[in-house]
Amino acid sequence: MSAREEVLGRIRAANAAAGxxxxxxVPRDYHxxxxxxxxxxxxxxxxxxxxxxYKATVLDAPADGVAEAVRTALADATGxxxxxxxxxxxxxxxxxxxxxxxxxxxxxxELDTAAxxxxxxxxxxxxxxxxxxxxxxxxxxxxxTLVPDVHVCVVRAEQVVQTVPEMxxxxxxxxxxxxxxxxSATSDIELERxxxxxxxxxxxxxxxx
Amino acid sequence: MTTFLGIPAPRGVGHLRGEHxxxxxxxxxxxxxxLRRNLGHATRTIRGKRANVVGELDxxxxxxxxxxxxxxxxxxxxxxxxxxxxxxxxxxxxxVHWARDxxxxxxxxxxxxxxxxxxxxxxVKSMATQEIGxxxxxxxxxxxxxETDLAELIVQLGGDLPSHILVPAIHRNRAExxxxxxxxxxxxxxELTAEPRRLAMAARAHLRERFLRAKVAISGANFAVAxxxxxxxxxxxxxxxxxxxxxxxxxxxxxIEKIVPTWQDLEVFLQLLPRSSTGxxxxxxxxxxxxxxxxxxxxxxxxxxLDNGRTAVLGDELGRSALHCIxxxxxxxxxxxxxxxxxxAYGSVYPGPIGAVLSPQLTGVEDNASLPYASSLCxxxxxxxxxxxxxxxxLVRLRAQHVDEQRKRRVPSAEAIAMAAASWVMSSPRRFAAxxxxxxxxxxxxxxxxxxxxxxxxxxxxxxxxxxxxxPAETFREWWARERGGAG
Numbered sequence: 001m002s003a004r005e006e007v008l009g010r011i012r013a014a015n016a017a018a019g020x021x022x023x024x025x026v027p028r029d030y031h032x033x034x035x036x037x038x039x040x041x042x043x044x045x046x047x048x049x050x051x052x053x054y055k056a057t058v059l060d061a062p063a064d065g066v067a068e069a070v071r072t073a074l075a076d077a078t079g080x081x082x083x084x085x086x087x088x089x090x091x092x093x094x095x096x097x098x099x100x101x102x103x104x105x106x107x108x109x110e111l112d113t114a115a116x117x118x119x120x121x122x123x124x125x126x127x128x129x130x131x132x133x134x135x136x137x138x139x140x141x142x143x144x145t146l147v148p149d150v151h152v153c154v155v156r157a158e159q160v161v162q163t164v165p166e167m168x169x170x171x172x173x174x175x176x177x178x179x180x181x182x183x184s185a186t187s188d189i190e191l192e193r194x195x196x197x198x199x200x201x202x203x204x205x206x207x208x209x
Numbered sequence: 210m211t212t213f214l215g216i217p218a219p220r221g222v223g224h225l226r227g228e229h230x231x232x233x234x235x236x237x238x239x240x241x242x243x244l245r246r247n248l249g250h251a252t253r254t255i256r257g258k259r260a261n262v263v264g265e266l267d268x269x270x271x272x273x274x275x276x277x278x279x280x281x282x283x284x285x286x287x288x289x290x291x292x293x294x295x296x297x298x299x300x301x302x303x304x305v306h307w308a309r310d311x312x313x314x315x316x317x318x319x320x321x322x323x324x325x326x327x328x329x330x331x332x333v334k335s336m337a338t339q340e341i342g343x344x345x346x347x348x349x350x351x352x353x354x355x356e357t358d359l360a361e362l363i364v365q366l367g368g369d370l371p372s373h374i375l376v377p378a379i380h381r382n383r384a385e386x387x388x389x390x391x392x393x394x395x396x397x398x399x400e401l402t403a404e405p406r407r408l409a410m411a412a413r414a415h416l417r418e419r420f421l422r423a424k425v426a427i428s429g430a431n432f433a434v435a436x437x438x439x440x441x442x443x444x445x446x447x448x449x450x451x452x453x454x455x456x457x458x459x460x461x462x463x464x465i466e467k468i469v470p471t472w473q474d475l476e477v478f479l480q481l482l483p484r485s486s487t488g489x490x491x492x493x494x495x496x497x498x499x500x501x502x503x504x505x506x507x508x509x510x511x512x513x514x515l516d517n518g519r520t521a522v523l524g525d526e527l528g529r530s531a532l533h534c535i536x537x538x539x540x541x542x543x544x545x546x547x548x549x550x551x552x553x554a555y556g557s558v559y560p561g562p563i564g565a566v567l568s569p570q571l572t573g574v575e576d577n578a579s580l581p582y583a584s585s586l587c588x589x590x591x592x593x594x595x596x597x598x599x600x601x602x603x604l605v606r607l608r609a610q611h612v613d614e615q616r617k618r619r620v621p622s623a624e625a626i627a628m629a630a631a632s633w634v635m636s637s638p639r640r641f642a643a644x645x646x647x648x649x650x651x652x653x654x655x656x657x658x659x660x661x662x663x664x665x666x667x668x669x670x671x672x673x674x675x676x677x678x679x680x681p682a683e684t685f686r687e688w689w690a691r692e693r694g695g696a697g
Binding site for chain 1: 213214215216247250251254255258268271272274275278279281282284285286287288291292301306307308309313357358359360363376378379382383386405406408409410412413416417420421434437438439445446447448450451453454455465472473475476477479480487489490491492493494495496497498499500502504505506514516520521523524525526529
């Protein structure tokens with residue numbers, strides 16, 4: 001008998017030995033919906049608070065001021081700033097010291113020499129201060145937001161929902177998804193939180209409202 | 210009717226059985242004051258953080274009830290969910306393998322690595338691969354496995370064993386970690402201080418090049434979504450993302466109980482897990498992938514579904530709830546026994562209260578017979594468990610199972626003899642008075658510490674797991690007679 005057949009057979013026999021327990025009904029009376037609609041000012045305040053609590057930097061920008069905020073975020077960057085192939089028009093600031101490097105299957109080593117990466121996001125959750133990336137053209141491959149040391153992420157107000165269930169519902173599960181809550185961190189040494197181990201050590205969120 | 214053939218995890222492979230019984234192993238830990246200081250500090254810190262973020266949610270109990278029901282519902286249809294997962298992963302370019310036990314899983318992974326031609330792999334922290342002893346199996350085949358989680362790296366470089374599910378190096382303090390790094394990390398800055406930030410940066414530098422050149426990665430999985438074929442790894446440092454994203458081949462070893470039926474179900478567990486484990490609203494990074502995505506991440510993906518005793522646990526109508534565990538480790542951090550003994554005393558990769566019920570069930574209770582007694586039954590673990598596993602009741606049940614097995618052997622236990630003797634003595638006032646007087650002989654023992662650590666057999670069965678206070682100089686009856694002038 002194949003391992004597959006044997007394991008499945010054991011599971012069926014185990015459920016029989018345990019008296020065929022009936023699957024219970026799952027109570028869903030926890031908060032699935034938030035009390036504020038996506039992008040509400042209260043949510044943006046909460047989102048900012050959570051991001052700062054996890055040592056991310058937040059820059060506020062009006063809809064026509066994304067490039068200005070990105071310029072501030074990348075003021076210290078020298079060398080290359082990686083951008084995904086579908087970076088929206090008008091996000092890249094002119095006259096930056098760093099040069100724009102559009103990802104076209106850059107190798108890990110090439111990404112490692114980049115100063116920063118600039119992307120959008122797919123959804124965000126205010127309660128937990130989480131940004132979700134799903135590989136869409138304005139976010140690019142997973143590797144580009146991982147290897148460079150600075151990640152500048154543009155989040156539009158209407159993408160910010162209140163609860164974890166709302167954020168998950170906004171995503172297509174079969175895309176490659178990365179949830180980011182603050183920059184990389186570890187608590188492995190005496191439970192003391194240290195920001196920045198292997199991922200980007202700096203996360204700058206440009207919040208467009 | 211007992212036709213069920215649940216087969217426990219095989220002996221002699223992996224890390225589910227300790228060399229010593231819990232009481233023997235704990236004795237050493239209790240005498241190590243450095244270890245107790247490290248553990249006390251760490252568990253106190255994390256208990257406080259967890260209480261804060263759990264307190265922020267006014268629907269925490271509803272989430273726990275949903276989590277518990279979701280797990281029970283999943284187990285009731287586990288075969289169907291696994292078949293669905295296999296179909297979805299396969300349809301999206303992944304390959305699914307099934308492993309009856311640790312040996313089979315190790316053989317599959319070793320073969321898959323060999324087929325890539327790689328002689329080294331990077332690893333994401335994973336309980337399943339610790340459980341089956343994968344690193345040792347790979348080493349025997351000439352493949353070097355590099356742990357990349359900071360705590361696992363500390364454990365691996367220190368030639369040590371993990372002692373906590375979430376923070377495997379919880380037993381080490383910063384000074385000890387600095388010494389390990391200075392000794393074991395090639396090219397480390399000799400000026401390295403014990404500041405946690407400096408130590409973390411040393412690990413970053415040490416692993417960077419390894420990540421960039423790695424061709425094969427091995428991970429576990431926190432969750433697998435049956436109806437989409439999506440796998441998830443929850444982490445903090447980014448080492449997980451490095452392993453899951455940069456190499457060409459990804460091999461994931463997952464216990465069959467890690468499955469959830471739908472994507473929506475994650476909305477419960479992604480709230481319960483981070484708050485219960487690290488005491489954060491959300492862990493810094495979670496990666497979710499489904500099969501293979503052209504142009505993004507590993508282009509070869511293998512999923513190994515592992516039984517290794519899990520179906521044996523599933524066959525017990527009450528004990529099966531131990532499989533609901535999402536490995537958050539909240540029960541460890543609130544356990545008064547764990548806090549004093551640390552994780553090594555449990556002899557298994559699953560320490561603490563959940564380990565005390567899970568390990569004996571995975572191996573068969575006779576192989577981990579002392580673990581169900583490694584608890585004060587105070588109930589703190591049940592209160593902390595995000596999926597409401599009634600650990601104290603399961604411990605009592607396992608003790609009963611163990612006693613039943615002993616009884617089948619027809620040789621009375623030391624405890625049974627001691628209790629029978631006590632009953633005979635206490636049923637007669639004269640005998641009891643005589644015994645009280647005789648107990649004074651015990652004052653010869655434990656004169657220095659006031660505690661008696663070992664009594665002669667058969668009483669040694671009692672002192673194997675607890676110290677006995679030195680008997681008083683005077684019995685209560687003698688005191689009464691003296692104080693009340695014989696009126697009694």
